[in-house]
Amino acid sequence: MLNFIKVPPTTYVLQYKHGKIKREGAGLSFFYYAPSSTIVTIPLASADVPFVFQETTADFQAVTLQGQLTYRVVDPKGLASLLDFSDNRRSYYAADRSASDDPHKLPERLIHITHTLARAITQRIGLRDLLLSSDAIVAEVLEKLRTSDAVSTLGVEILGLSLLSIKPTPETSRALEADAREALQRRADEAIYARRNAAVEQERLIKESELNTEIAVEEKKRQIRETQMAAEIAVEEQRAQLIDRRVENEHKDADSRAYALTETLKPLRDLDWKTLMMLGGKGTDPKTMIAVAFQEMAGNAQKIGELNVSPDLLRSLIGTAGK
Numbered sequence: 001m002l003n004f005i006k007v008p009p010t011t012y013v014l015q016y017k018h019g020k021i022k023r024e025g026a027g028l029s030f031f032y033y034a035p036s037s038t039i040v041t042i043p044l045a046s047a048d049v050p051f052v053f054q055e056t057t058a059d060f061q062a063v064t065l066q067g068q069l070t071y072r073v074v075d076p077k078g079l080a081s082l083l084d085f086s087d088n089r090r091s092y093y094a095a096d097r098s099a100s101d102d103p104h105k106l107p108e109r110l111i112h113i114t115h116t117l118a119r120a121i122t123q124r125i126g127l128r129d130l131l132l133s134s135d136a137i138v139a140e141v142l143e144k145l146r147t148s149d150a151v152s153t154l155g156v157e158i159l160g161l162s163l164l165s166i167k168p169t170p171e172t173s174r175a176l177e178a179d180a181r182e183a184l185q186r187r188a189d190e191a192i193y194a195r196r197n198a199a200v201e202q203e204r205l206i207k208e209s210e211l212n213t214e215i216a217v218e219e220k221k222r223q224i225r226e227t228q229m230a231a232e233i234a235v236e237e238q239r240a241q242l243i244d245r246r247v248e249n250e251h252k253d254a255d256s257r258a259y260a261l262t263e264t265l266k267p268l269r270d271l272d273w274k275t276l277m278m279l280g281g282k283g284t285d286p287k288t289m290i291a292v293a294f295q296e297m298a299g300n301a302q303k304i305g306e307l308n309v310s311p312d313l314l315r316s317l318i319g320t321a322g323k
Helices: 076-082 102-122 127-131 134-146 149-153 170-268 273-280 286-299 311-322
Strands: 002-006 011-017 020-026 029-033 037-043 047-056 062-073 156-168
Touching: 011 029, 011 076, 029 037, 037 076, 047 102, 062 102, 102 134, 102 149, 102 156, 127 156, 127 170, 134 156, 149 156, 156 170
Parallel strands: none
Antiparallel strands: 002 029, 011 020, 011 037, 047 062, 062 156
């Protein structure tokens, strides 16, 4: 029976006849004799394979890793030698054209390899660190997949790996949320305390600045008072010097006048008072003469036995004194 096959450019086709490859390539179209030919079609387009892993962390916490693996076949002949991709063209249904289940085993094997590599990472990391290490896990697993001998043997190139979520169990998630909520609340309280402390510190600085200003003002006032006192002391010292000079001058003036008076009276110092009275012009006055006579009699009272004063004399003396 003669059949015709036409494949798109993203499909690599191989025609085996009598155990040997008769033709091969991507996007071929040809007639073939079905009873003696085996057609193998291998998709070359990139494929996305989702996955969900249940693993345990280093601190014995269950987590779920969900992601997607992207790959494409780069060695179709090598893959055809490992898995059966033969095409059953006698069926009219696309789902039934594969002669075996091997095409479905390729993504399963890739997922198993990815699962093994991811398990080795999750089992050495704690839950908290694992939840924050998705990028690091993706980078490490992707590097190991690209250098894996099992992947290269399958003739597959790993194009990409994405880790969509890392989820703990609901109970653990609620506990972590509560812990994180408390930590956020503590940080919020610490921020409030820090803001209050900053305000108190600023108030302290303001008060300290005000006190320093007052101290500086009082220091200036004290310096002004000291300057004023020093000026007053200087004035008082000058005044004291002036008074001392004035007293000294007055003392010298008094000494000068005393000396002049002493020298003036020196010739009269040895004269009798009677002589002085006579020189003063009062010796001829009757009253003065009578007073001198009575003084002389008082001075020689021991020599006078009896003294008689006439009434006329007393009357004249009394009358003169009354006038």
